[in-house]
């Protein structure tokens with residue numbers, strides 16, 4: 442049963458990259474199906490309006506609930522997970538990507554402006570799994586880029602999508618901490634040599650060096666991921 446993904450957005454063209462590379466191959470192989478829906482197709486006024494001023498005042502505009510209800514109803518099933526990208530959401534992570542990779546149906550609601558009327562989340566929450574997710578502590582212009590990131594991080598974990606599942610084993614955020622640095626040919630580049638141990642053929646020494654490098658890198662870049670932190 443392929444993972445089905447429906448993306449609802451006012452900028453369908455943002456998702457053209459999903460036809461390329463690994464994401465494109467995953468769809469061609471039938472492991473994943475991805476459909477992009479223009480929210481404006483679900484409006485009923487001649488201006489195809491999708492936003493209005495916020496109740497309670499404040500800057501910016503809020504996306505009105507009606508088009509969202511129509512659009513989500515057009516694709517939702519009782520197996521759906523509705524994902525709303527928002528800086529106010531729970532933090533998306535590799536474990537969350539792994540959960541989503543094993544879902545049946547994901548619906549991404551890409552908000553813009555000041556976001557989507559909260560009643561959309563409130564309406565679907567008692568009916569299906571609803572997740573407000575953030576890809577980091579910063580604010581984007583909308584949920585589209587966050588959706589692209591979450592789709593790519595999740596789809597690559599769908600069994601069969603990556604040619605060599607081994608490459609999932611040692612990557613950052615799969616193991617505790619971040620991954621060791623990688624090197625390839627040439628052995629010397631602009632006076633910089635590849636660490637000698639990597640050319641030694643001693644697999645135990647290479648494994649030990651990589652574990653040490655992972656700890657050094659994690660300590661420097663992401664001490665919050667160190668065991669016990």
Ligand SMILES: NC(=O)c1ccno1
Pocket residue numbers: 526527528574575576577578579580581582583584587
């Ligand atoms: N940080 C985020 O995930 C986000 C989503 C929309 N704007 O920011």
